[in-house]
Amino acid sequence: MQRKSLDVWVGLFIVMGAAALMFLALKAGNMGSIGFSKTYQVSARFDNIGSLRTQAAVKASGVVVGRVASIGFDDKVYKAVVTLDMDEGFKFPKDSSAKILTAGLLGEQYVGIEAGGDDKNLVAGDKIARTQSATVLEDLINQFIYSKAAEGKDSK
Numbered sequence: 775m776q777r778k779s780l781d782v783w784v785g786l787f788i789v790m791g792a793a794a795l796m797f798l799a800l801k802a803g804n805m806g807s808i809g810f811s812k813t814y815q816v817s818a819r820f821d822n823i824g825s826l827r828t829q830a831a832v833k834a835s836g837v838v839v840g841r842v843a844s845i846g847f848d849d850k851v852y853k854a855v856v857t858l859d860m861d862e863g864f865k866f867p868k869d870s871s872a873k874i875l876t877a878g879l880l881g882e883q884y885v886g887i888e889a890g891g892d893d894k895n896l897v898a899g900d901k902i903a904r905t906q907s908a909t910v911l912e913d914l915i916n917q918f919i920y921s922k923a924a925e926g927k928d929s930k
Contacts, residue, residue, distance in 0.1 A: 812862040814898040815843060818872045819853040824883050824908030826874055831884040832858050833875075839864040842885060858885060860896070867892035871904035883908060 823845065832840035840860040848855050860866070869890030876883050887902075896902070 813840065813859040814862055814896075815857055815859055816896050816898070816900045816902055817855055817857045818885075818902040818905050819848065819851065819855055820872075820874060820905050820907045821853060822907040822910065823854045823856060823874055824876075824910055826856065826883045826885070826908065830882065832860065832887060833884055834864070834866070834887040834889065839887065856885065865895040866890075868894045868896055868900065869904070870896065870902060871906070872902045873906040874908035876909070880911070 826842065826845065828842050828844060830842045831838045832842065840858050843857040843859040846855045846857070847853075856872075858872075866887060867890040869892040871888045871890065873886045873888065874883055875886045890904075
């Protein structure tokens with residue numbers, strides 16, 4: 775009888791450990807908030823998406839309001855097309871804008887939505903027209919170096 779009790783406790787411990795590992799894997803993969811809530815899809819075109827990934831957060835005022843569903847490339851206009859799964863509980867005006875932002879200096883990238891002032895809201899299939907691409911750290915460093923080099927040439 776004592777052996778069976780020990781086996782039950784060991785089995786319970788293993789199941790709890792597996793559940794904890796699953797939880798950590800979902801959190802590390804940025805998929806912890808995948809749920810069964812209803813969503814609507816909108817898309818946005820960007821010149822540069824940096825290192826944006828699918829399942830990245832879509833935030834408005836710091837609140838997660840959706841996830842990046844897919845990332846593609848439009849070879850007619852040579853821009854990245856990002857499809858966003860927006861939570862149906864959050865409505866945004868049609869003239870809202872989307873930016874690719876970075877959490878911290880070198881953190882993960884996410885899409886930030888800034889609400890507009892239109893009376894009509896975005897619906898499934900709409901396109902966000904006003905976008906701002908990702909700021910690439912290497913480009914900023916290069917601009918700084920070239921501007922300092924140009925200053926040095928002008929002073930001679």
